[in-house]
Amino acid sequence: MYLKVLIKSFRMRKTRYIMPTLALIIGIAMLSSLIMVSESIEENLERELDVLGPNLIAIPKTDEIQLTVGDVDVGQVAKTEYIPENSAIDVSLLEKEVFGYNSEGELRVCSDPNVNALIYEVVTVDNDRQAVLAGVWFEPMEIINVWWSIEGDYPTDDTGVAVGIRIAEKWGLTVGQTLDLSYVDRFPTDPSNVFNASKSVTITGIVSTGGEDDSRIFGQLDWVQTLTDKEDKVNILHISTLCKTCDLHSIQMKIEELIPTIEVVIVKKVVNAQMTTLNLVNNLVGFISVVSIGGSILAVTTTMTLSVVERKKEIGLLRALGDDGTRFIALLAGEGAMIALVGGILGFFVGIIIAQLIGDYAFSSEIEVIWWALPVGLGAAVGTVLVATILPIRKAMMTDPVNVLRGD
Amino acid sequence: MGKAVIEIKGLKKTFPPNTHALNGVSLKIKKGEWTMIMGPSGSGKTTLLNIISCLDHPTSGTVKVVGEDVFKLGQRKMAQFRREHLGMIFQQYHLIPYLNAQENVEIAQYIHSVVDKDGVVGVLEKLGMGDRLDHIPAKLSGGEQQRVAIARAIINEPAILLADEPTGNLDRKTGIKIMEILKKLRDNGQTIVMVTHDANLAEWGDRLVELEDGKVVK
Ligand SMILES: Nc1ncnc2c1ncn2[C@@H]1O[C@H](COP(=O)(O)OP(=O)(O)OP(=O)(O)O)[C@@H](O)[C@H]1O
Numbered sequence: 001m002y003l004k005v006l007i008k009s010f011r012m013r014k015t016r017y018i019m020p021t022l023a024l025i026i027g028i029a030m031l032s033s034l035i036m037v038s039e040s041i042e043e044n045l046e047r048e049l050d051v052l053g054p055n056l057i058a059i060p061k062t063d064e065i066q067l068t069v070g071d072v073d074v075g076q077v078a079k080t081e082y083i084p085e086n087s088a089i090d091v092s093l094l095e096k097e098v099f100g101y102n103s104e105g106e107l108r109v110c111s112d113p114n115v116n117a118l119i120y121e122v123v124t125v126d127n128d129r130q131a132v133l134a135g136v137w138f139e140p141m142e143i144i145n146v147w148w149s150i151e152g153d154y155p156t157d158d159t160g161v162a163v164g165i166r167i168a169e170k171w172g173l174t175v176g177q178t179l180d181l182s183y184v185d186r187f188p189t190d191p192s193n194v195f196n197a198s199k200s201v202t203i204t205g206i207v208s209t210g211g212e213d214d215s216r217i218f219g220q221l222d223w224v225q226t227l228t229d230k231e232d233k234v235n236i237l238h239i240s241t242l243c244k245t246c247d248l249h250s251i252q253m254k255i256e257e258l259i260p261t262i263e264v265v266i267v268k269k270v271v272n273a274q275m276t277t278l279n280l281v282n283n284l285v286g287f288i289s290v291v292s293i294g295g296s297i298l299a300v301t302t303t304m305t306l307s308v309v310e311r312k313k314e315i316g317l318l319r320a321l322g323d324d325g326t327r328f329i330a331l332l333a334g335e336g337a338m339i340a341l342v343g344g345i346l347g348f349f350v351g352i353i354i355a356q357l358i359g360d361y362a363f364s365s366e367i368e369v370i371w372w373a374l375p376v377g378l379g380a381a382v383g384t385v386l387v388a389t390i391l392p393i394r395k396a397m398m399t400d401p402v403n404v405l406r407g408d
Numbered sequence: 409m410g411k412a413v414i415e416i417k418g419l420k421k422t423f424p425p426n427t428h429a430l431n432g433v434s435l436k437i438k439k440g441e442w443t444m445i446m447g448p449s450g451s452g453k454t455t456l457l458n459i460i461s462c463l464d465h466p467t468s469g470t471v472k473v474v475g476e477d478v479f480k481l482g483q484r485k486m487a488q489f490r491r492e493h494l495g496m497i498f499q500q501y502h503l504i505p506y507l508n509a510q511e512n513v514e515i516a517q518y519i520h521s522v523v524d525k526d527g528v529v530g531v532l533e534k535l536g537m538g539d540r541l542d543h544i545p546a547k548l549s550g551g552e553q554q555r556v557a558i559a560r561a562i563i564n565e566p567a568i569l570l571a572d573e574p575t576g577n578l579d580r581k582t583g584i585k586i587m588e589i590l591k592k593l594r595d596n597g598q599t600i601v602m603v604t605h606d607a608n609l610a611e612w613g614d615r616l617v618e619l620e621d622g623k624v625v626k
């Protein structure tokens with residue numbers, strides 16, 4: 001009987017409920033699109049942090065103190081500056097004290113850092129072609145550059161190299177082929193004693209990186225250092241740590257403080273820009289959802305109050321039939337529940353669409369459907385309607401049956 | 409017949425600022441009796457009926473209905489008392505516009521927390537409304553609407569049926585039909601208290617109470 005009365009009265013007044021339900025749908029749509037956009041964009045950003053390689057790069061420190069030591073020529077020093085391999089190892093061993101805490105000293109959840117030490121030198125290949133040979137730590141390199149793909153394998157000892165796809169195609173190189181690498185020091189300190197060395201290696205894999213590295217040859221750091229007479233020297237460190245709450249600046253300062261010979265540079269400008277956009281969108285959409293939920297509270301209150309006024313004879317009659325007020329309130333609550341249900345569910349689905357639009361427009365990326373936004377949206381809808389029905393219910397309770405049943 | 413189902417003593421009702429709608433009414437109404445209340449407009453008839461039906465509170469005096477001192481009851485108890493012992497019909501019928509005839513009767517059962525569809529259909533059939541069960545009030549004539557209202561009032565078998573000018577909006581012929589229904593109910597032992605303007609209709613009752621200026625004059 002309750003349901004019958006509820007549905008019939010709702011049906012009779014259905015046009016009245018269009019506005020408040022629409023208002024609620026908009027409010028909930030904003031809220032759930034907010035949840036979906038921030039959840040999936042944040043997740044995307046994390047994935048991008050992961051995929052885009054290092055967040056930090058360490059290079060040799062080139063500040064003036066070091067440059068003015070003794071009588072050494074400034075330009076000369078800058079050119080031959082290297083990071084000692086020991087420092088690279090030191091950085092790779094930094095864990096908790098740098099990556100585990102933020103600047104306030106609170107524990108944060110960061111992955112252990114992955115550190116790749118690299119040296120680049122130009123070598124001659126098979127006597128007539130030149131290429132950049134990179135000495136690397138393969139294990140961290142694979143982790144840092146997860147999107148790289150390799151046909152074959154990365155070398156596991158000092159006899160192998162991985163060749164970038166671009167030179168492989170240009171020179172017609174294939175896995176298993178042998179290359180003769182030779183190195184000559186082009187900037188010798190003593191022109192009468194020029195270092196040169198050569199080595200024969202086998203191609204173990206062809207690597208596609210989608211960038212400059214496609215034109216490089218990769219070998220283990222150790223033998224590349226030996227071949228190029230750069231024992232214990234490294235050009236650059238790629239440092240990658242994965243988390244969203246990490247404060248890269250404090251990590252940067254901490255590393256520089258612990259290892260004074262290097263300078264740390266934060267990369268990931270793109271991601272930072274996206275973070276800013278995300279915050280902007282979050283604030284904007286958050287503002288709109290607060291405003292539209294506020295609006296729907298008003299709209300629902302108005303409609304419900306109107307409903308109470310229109311139905312005061314009905315309220316009086318139910319009283320006369322022996323209702324102590326609770327039956328009518330149950331009807332009102334039921335109508336509120338229907339608004340909340342429709343507003344919550346439709347709002348969620350409209351939210352999916354809005355989220356896609358925002359994703360397209362602001363991030364040019366697809367937004368995942370976050371299903372837990374549905375119960376959250378429903379909860380918010382119920383809360384909104386609850387707040388909105390307080391006044392109408394009070395009004396209904398104060399209706400005097402004698403007055404409303406008298407005369408016409 | 410015999411024992412009093414309504415006992416009113418020294419009943420006064422004053423509306424602010426100083427309308428003395430009832431000014432010392434004492435009255436006993438016996439079980440099974442059809443009491444007619446007459447009086448000029450503004451004499452307090454509706455006010456008296458509203459107080460008997462516990463919809464309105466007296467300024468002073470006591471009202472006992474089926475032995476219960478009703479105004480000593482709390483809000484909730486009073487509502488419960490109303491749904492258990494009282495049935496009401498009004499000049500304007502007061503049917504719920506979006507419910508059909510049957511549902512308008514069922515709603516009284518629903519509030520009483522007893523649902524018996526066959527009972528509802530049976531009562532409506534007895535009142536000649538068997539072929540109008542699924543008509544909404546707007547599709548019923550005044551007389552038919554009042555019959556639905558009567559069905560709603562008696563469906564829970566109240567001790568007392570209170571009627572405030574139940575034929576007031578009906579033409580004479582239709583009014584007579586309603587009176588015949590009430591008479592049949594009375595013949596089956598229903599206690600009825602009815603307010604009317606019409607001296608002819610007042611004849612139908614067992615007893616006539618005349619009000620003037622908030623006092624019983626006869
Ligand atoms: N809520 C109220 N506030 C103020 N005065 C009221 C109220 N209800 C009734 N009255 C006054 O009390 C007096 C009695 O009213 P009541 O409705 O009982 O008369 P009645 O005998 O039923 O009249 P009628 O035959 O016109 O229906 C009238 O003077 C009326 O104006």
Ligand SMILES: [Mg+2]
Nearest residue numbers: 453454455572
């Ligand atoms: Mg009256």
